[in-house]
Amino acid sequence: MPRNYDIAELKRLDVAHHLPAQQDYKLIEDMGGSRIVTHAEGCYIYDGDGNRILDGMAGLWCVNIGYGRDELADVAADQMRELPFYNTFFKTATPPTVMLAAKIASLTGGRLPHVFFNASGSEANDTVFRMVRHYWQVKGEPKRKVFISRWNAYHGSTVAGVSLGGMKAMHEQGDLPVPGVEHVRQPYWYNEGRDMTPEAFGLACAKAIEDKILEVGPENVAAFIGEPAQGAGGVIIPPANYWPEVERIVRKYGILLVCDEVICGFGRTGNMWGHETMGVKPDMIAMAKGLSSGYQPISAVAVSKEIVDVLKTGGDFVHGFTYSGHPVAAAVALRNIEIMEREHLVERTRDDTGPYLAKMLVTLNDHPLVGETRSVGLLGAIEIVADKATGARFGGAEGTAGPMVRDLCIENGLMVRGIRDTIVMCPPLIISHAQIDEMIGIIRKALDLALPRLTAI
Numbered sequence: 001m002p003r004n005y006d007i008a009e010l011k012r013l014d015v016a017h018h019l020p021a022q023q024d025y026k027l028i029e030d031m032g033g034s035r036i037v038t039h040a041e042g043c044y045i046y047d048g049d050g051n052r053i054l055d056g057m058a059g060l061w062c063v064n065i066g067y068g069r070d071e072l073a074d075v076a077a078d079q080m081r082e083l084p085f086y087n088t089f090f091k092t093a094t095p096p097t098v099m100l101a102a103k104i105a106s107l108t109g110g111r112l113p114h115v116f117f118n119a120s121g122s123e124a125n126d127t128v129f130r131m132v133r134h135y136w137q138v139k140g141e142p143k144r145k146v147f148i149s150r151w152n153a154y155h156g157s158t159v160a161g162v163s164l165g166g167m168k169a170m171h172e173q174g175d176l177p178v179p180g181v182e183h184v185r186q187p188y189w190y191n192e193g194r195d196m197t198p199e200a201f202g203l204a205c206a207k208a209i210e211d212k213i214l215e216v217g218p219e220n221v222a223a224f225i226g227e228p229a230q231g232a233g234g235v236i237i238p239p240a241n242y243w244p245e246v247e248r249i250v251r252k253y254g255i256l257l258v259c260d261e262v263i264c265g266f267g268r269t270g271n272m273w274g275h276e277t278m279g280v281k282p283d284m285i286a287m288a289k290g291l292s293s294g295y296q297p298i299s300a301v302a303v304s305k306e307i308v309d310v311l312k313t314g315g316d317f318v319h320g321f322t323y324s325g326h327p328v329a330a331a332v333a334l335r336n337i338e339i340m341e342r343e344h345l346v347e348r349t350r351d352d353t354g355p356y357l358a359k360m361l362v363t364l365n366d367h368p369l370v371g372e373t374r375s376v377g378l379l380g381a382i383e384i385v386a387d388k389a390t391g392a393r394f395g396g397a398e399g400t401a402g403p404m405v406r407d408l409c410i411e412n413g414l415m416v417r418g419i420r421d422t423i424v425m426c427p428p429l430i431i432s433h434a435q436i437d438e439m440i441g442i443i444r445k446a447l448d449l450a451l452p453r454l455t456a457i
């Protein structure tokens with residue numbers, strides 16, 4: 001049972017002392033403090049005001065095996081008693097760390113056999129940033145420094161993460177990106193490509209990468225990085241031909257291909273990896289979130305043999321964190337993966353719940369506010385529009401309808417995100433058909449409630 005917290009006091013302390021992530025502090029103050037989430041079970045979270053909310057976001061795109069797994073608490077406690085911490089700097093390693101590296105290597109089918117650990121997705125992408133540049137230096141091509149990424153990509157909140165990402169609002173704070181990161185158009189067909197077929201648009205977006213490579217000079221380009229499907233950007237699922245064409249282009253110029261699997265990894269798209277769903281074979285992948293289902297902060301970068309063979313000729317790679325390969329986090333991640341395998345959550349997403357979510361999303365297409373629904377595995381999105389024919393948005397620009405529908409969903413018992421005017425969802429992979437029905441039912445109710453308010457604008 002949850003503890004008996006003094007919620008009013010916690011809210012007061014929240015406003016007085018706590019600076020939450022990616023937030024407008026004045027807004028939280030005006031609200032009288034954050035919503036205090038006290039406990040959770042399965043697919044539901046509970047807050048201090050007595051609300052039970054279906055978690056359509058798996059926490060923050062991470063609690064894939066759902067809440068309340070005693071097994072993971074036991075594993076963490078056992079590991080803390082045996083060895084709560086040891087580092088990987090002193091020519092040392094710990095049993096869970098080594099076993100997790102081997103497990104991750106096997107999950108890549110042996111294609112990416114080497115694994116570097118960190119504590120967050122942002123740090124994983126910092127590791128990518130430094131390792132890729134170091135690789136090219138050791139290989140004798142030190143001019144290859146430039147990363148190509150996409151506008152509206154999300155790769156984290158550290159300096160390298162924000163730089164690799166394509167979020168303009170994040171770039172504006174802190175004079176980013178750092179030099180050597182170039183951004184190209186994103187494969188967002190609904191917003192940017194409806195005058196073309198998805199196939200023609202997929203090729204055009206891939207061609208933007210080739211154009212950028214030629215502009216920068218292929219001899220200066222180190223890597224292309226992308227999320228198989230963009231998550232925080234609004235669940236942007238590229239046309240099927242986009243990624244294979246991207247791979248063809250980067251191979252043509254000898255550029256490394258990096259997939260950011262922080263959201264798409266660990267079954268989210270219906271395969272173990274998002275890059276499998278998109279049909280490409282990257283040289284490096286970053287992973288986090290679903291690696292431990294959020295039960296512990298841990299991330300990893302899996303790397304090809306070819307890259308590590310080169311690094312082995314370069315002496316120390318002077319990079320790493322105190323918590324690289326943290327034994328408690330690694331032990332929890334290992335058991336999380338074991339649970340995923342035991343409960344066949346990847347297969348279930350591919351064959352059962354993913355297709356069911358897609359089928360249920362389609363039932364919303366008749367709603368006057370819905371311009372498009374789309375999903376891959378258990379990653380879904382709904383475009384809210386003022387005019388279904390033209391895709392025009394309420395108020396002439398995005399940002400009015402999305403927050404309204406999101407808030408109505410939350411008020412009615414469903415946690416989703418509103419990104420611009422796109423409602424996105426990413427439920428735990430244990431979600432049932434009945435819970436998907438509940439999710440779709442609450443979204444329809446929220447859309448119905450929003451309709452008169454939006455049309456009055």
Ligand code: PXG
Pocket residue numbers: 060061119120121122123125154155156157161227231232260261262263288289417
């Ligand atoms: N890559 C991707 C693809 C992500 O989604 C990160 C890297 C960074 O991971 P860390 O663990 O450093 O946060 C993420 C994180 C949102 C939102 O607005 C998404 C994330 C984080 C915070 C907010 O949906 N994804």
